[in-house]
Amino acid sequence: MDLINNVTGVDEEGRSRQRILSFAAKRYASAIERNPEDYDALYNWALVLQESADNVGPDSISPSKDALLEEACKKYDEATRICPTLHDAFYNWAIAISDRAKMRGRTKEAEELWKQATKNYERAVQLNWNSPQALNNWGLALQELSAIVSVREKQTIVQTAINKFRAAIQLQFDFHRAIYNLGTVLYGLAEDTLRTGRQFDAKEISPNELYSQSAIYIAAAHALKSNYSVYRSALRLVRSMLPLPYLKVGYLTAPPTGNPVAPHNDWKRSQFVLNHECLQQVSRGEPKQSTQSPSAMLASTTHIEKPLIKVDILDITSISACADLTLPPGAGLCIDTIRGPLYMVADTWESMDGWLDAIRLVYTIFARGKSDVLAGVITG
Known part of the structure; x- marks a missing residue:
């Protein structure tokens, strides 16, 4: 709650939105106090933290966007531990991890985070195979990972990313983002x-x-x-x-x-x-x-x-x-x-x-x- 309460928002719209998020966070915190096994409250609390991270200004030090995302990841972890079939939690958890990885450039720490993100996208797809967006995001995470790993690993990871984009298109033929992403990964492979x-x-x-x-x-x-x-x-x-x-x-x-x-x-x-x-x-x-x-x-x-x-x-x-x-x-x-x-x-x-x-x-x-x-x- 301290993290969420210290987010002010970068403009009036952001501040208004943050007041709503803070109120929602209090409700979820109270629900967890009453029932620590309430995975829905944990999941929604994680979403509030993740949305609050979007309200953090680029120059903010306390709280930092990364701190909010890290706390959101902990809540997603708790929610999925209680309910291992909560596919939306795995999906949004992967997005939060991906956002943390993007802040770290092409470092070893970023590589580990991208690997975690791909595992969570994989779990989300296993639990809900009819999700072109999850497949597309999985492909994007693999594409980011391929830019960090060794040359020996890269080709296999790129081919897997191609398969994920193609699978997303086969579920939704007009999914233009996956279509475009498949084009870019093939271009990169040619280069x-x-x-x-x-x-x-x-x-x-x-x-x-x-x-x-x-x-x-x-x-x-x-x-x-x-x-x-x-x-x-x-x-x-x-x-x-x-x-x-x-x-x-x-x-x-x-x-x-x-x-x-x-x-x-x-x-x-x-x-x-x-x-x-x-x-x-x-x-x-x-x-x-x-x-x-x-x-x-x-x-x-x-x-x-x-x-x-x-x-x-x-x-x-x-x-x-x-x-x-x-x-x-x-x-x-x-x-x-x-x-x-x-x-x-x-x-x-x-x-x-x-x-x-x-x-x-x-x-x-x-x-x-x-x-x-x-x-x-x-x-x-």
């Missing part, structure tokens, strides 16, 4: 790969492809929230990394047109392009192996035939990964349309994830009435 000069084998994603993937997510975030200046600035940086005038270019193995149950030998690996309107096949047959970027490969195609497969975005009803054993070897992809399902196979599961996300994002942008914004990005 790190080039900076270290590490050789990568054919099974790994090249820096050029990572840049291209990064640009897809940032372009999608911008299309969903074009008034966000940070998305607009990031898009200016990465737009040239897209295979313009398309959003995505790559290879998929598909059956002959009109014969989805054709023998595996009749399925052909060919080039596909995705824009704001459709996914379509642009070349026939097996391409030669190339180290070129997707946009360069598209430009070098010598003979563009009439599209054999074309899926209009407005015809799609759902899209999902598919592990059907009747498909050729590889990572299966099923696009359900109003005309029936279309099955295709990507070279790897990582490639399939990229196609799955890209098509879902284009469909989500279409469903939100933002296709014209995406069209402006890729066609200029």
Whole structure:
């Protein structure tokens, strides 16, 4: 209570808000005196401390923001000890720890705090898996942690962060913050790969492809929230990394047109392009192996035939990964349309994830009435 009572607020609105918080804190303190096992009172008291920390001025020494957050963490700890299934407490506890870590820069102490935060986000997601915000924050905490740990640990942590952002998007397809964050972590991974000069084998994603993937997510975030200046600035940086005038270019193995149950030998690996309107096949047959970027490969195609497969975005009803054993070897992809399902196979599961996300994002942008914004990005 002494900590909360000494918070004055930086302006009149803050002072008014702090008076309300102080009154609430007294009620929760009284509830704990009556019943020390009242985990709801402990949880709400922690929230009051956390909100009070936001009211502390940047130059305040007594109480400090860190002292309030530390006390909030103690209350969250007590509440979750009494009620181990209190997922909201683990989530807000992780936020408080993250705020403490941010004050400590890239130090060993900050590293330990970020590790604690990731553990609490993990516990929050275990108790409430249907929380895209918790998954997104978990990814952000991992991203911060990756900037502090050794190079040997970094790659694993970054890959885990990518998985968390992707999981958040799969729960909420229009979650623009997670979409943008995924783009930034992929961009950072591409930069790190080039900076270290590490050789990568054919099974790994090249820096050029990572840049291209990064640009897809940032372009999608911008299309969903074009008034966000940070998305607009990031898009200016990465737009040239897209295979313009398309959003995505790559290879998929598909059956002959009109014969989805054709023998595996009749399925052909060919080039596909995705824009704001459709996914379509642009070349026939097996391409030669190339180290070129997707946009360069598209430009070098010598003979563009009439599209054999074309899926209009407005015809799609759902899209999902598919592990059907009747498909050729590889990572299966099923696009359900109003005309029936279309099955295709990507070279790897990582490639399939990229196609799955890209098509879902284009469909989500279409469903939100933002296709014209995406069209402006890729066609200029």
